[in-house]
Amino acid sequence: MSWQRRIDSALEQRRATDSFRVRLANQQGSARYLVQDGTRYLNFSSNDYLGVSQHAEVITAWQQGAEIYGVGSGGSGHVTGYNEAHQQFEQQLAAWLGFPRALLFISGFAANQAVIAALAEKTDSIIADKLSHASLLEAAMHSPAQLRRFAHNDVASLQTLLAQQTDGEQLVITEGVFSMDGDAAPLAEIAQATRYVGGLLMVDDAHGIGVIGSEGRGSCYQQQVQPDILVVTFGKAFGVSGAAVLCSEPMANYLLQFARHLIYSTAMPPAQAYALSAALDVVRRNESRRVQLQANIARFRKGAEQLPLKLMASQTAIQPLIVGENQIAVNLAATLREQGFWLTAIRPPTVPAGTARLRVTLTASHTSDDIDSLLEALYDATR
Known part of the structure; x- marks a missing residue:
């Protein structure tokens, strides 16, 4: 053919x-x-x-950022693209959500792909909610790890898969709010099941951040769960675009070394990071x-x-x-x-x-x- x-x-x-x-x-x-x-x-x-995309403070901040930094970053963050505006917003975001580090990505899709590709090895198991976003499932399927899917929001199904023998590590993946069904994951129970077997928990809270919990801190904060990896995106309640990975200091350093989407992509424009800082202020107080x-x-x-x-x-x-x-x-x-x-x-x-x-x-x-x-x-x- x-x-x-x-x-x-x-x-x-x-x-x-x-x-x-x-x-x-x-x-x-x-x-x-x-x-x-x-x-x-x-x-x-x-x-x-x-309605943050139309908020006057955010629009003004992007205009000011463009006047200060120009309209592009000029390169990968590992070369010349990482700017003080990126650094300040990462620090602001990490402090707000209670994580040691935050790393900015150009999109939520890129963030999910980068994390899974960097972490997964052949002997590992990725156990994902069957209704997880395409970016998560696609990255898992393309990784060398074995992908297994548990029934949607079914902790018993997750526990059954976690109990199966594996030679490597186990990475559990779910969303805070599911983009097509709109329902919320039982994150506290999922976290408990994951911790019990020594697994790593990754939560994509694209549709929860900004609208759920105190100051809009999202699904994990609302359920008093701190996953090992939290992905938040800025194209929904933040009204802009881009994403961030919240994690520990060692995990951040690991991703800076091995996350190819981060290393080989042109960094987010500094003006965008400047606008996102203003968007975060708007989200928190509204x-x-x-x-x-x-x-x-x-x-x-x-x-x-x-x-x-x-x-x-x-x-x-x-x-x-x-x-x-x-x-x-x-x-x-x-x-x-x-x-x-x-x-x-x-x-x-x-x-x-x-x-x-x-x-x-x-x-x-x-x-x-x-x-x-x-x-x-x-x-x-x-x-």
Whole structure:
């Protein structure tokens, strides 16, 4: 089979199963409203949970950072790219979350890939929640270690796998809040099971940081767990982009020596780190935004319980409505778009077959009227 035939066959298969992805350029996509092709929609697909991407202090900080440092880092952090703005934000973040060290990465995907690739050896076992993010599972599958998956949020399933014989070390991986189901991991029980066998615990809290716990310190802080490795990202509640790995001093030094994504990638622009420092200040002091988000979640769930769709058991900003068939989910999203609501139909392979869904994401920027209007449109569309 030629390369072209292979590509054509793969694309045709995606189209045939109603899972072909298309990107649409928008003029504004992270705030309460999304503007696409000149039309304004109420946006229920943004991960900007606290509205920080539009916060004046953060925008001003990025502008100031660009004036001070320019718009790029100029190289890898191991050459010339590591700047005082990076160092100061790493120290600020580590102190806030109670870890000895923080290391900045260009994205959460890169951070997860880098950590697993640097740590995993052939005799090791990686034991991951079966619904862990693609960046985690892909890195584990590509590593020389054996990947085993425990049933979603099932501590007994995890313990069974941890009890199996292994010649090397065991790395347990989970998320704080799961990006497609919106539910939270039982981190305290997972940590206890991991510690019992001397394993290493890695938690990706991309969707928990900023919105859960005191000052938004996230899922681990809320459950009084300090994992060996905590990954937080800045493209959700922080309203910017990038990620950080929180860990011990020896682990940080190890990653600085062996994490290839860190060593061989151009570092985050210093202006971005400068803006992230301002974003952290905004996140910490905006408890009212977290309270508003929780109120919006409760309002949506109360209304959505009356819909003829399965509402997942999520108490977070991610509120999936299970539709089932791919084409029905696509059609439903299109119908809602005609009514002025922007929702995304999530289909396999992102989620398991037969669980295509509308992934509703709520933010503190939404008003009660926004939520009520969406619920009315959903009632009409699913009638």
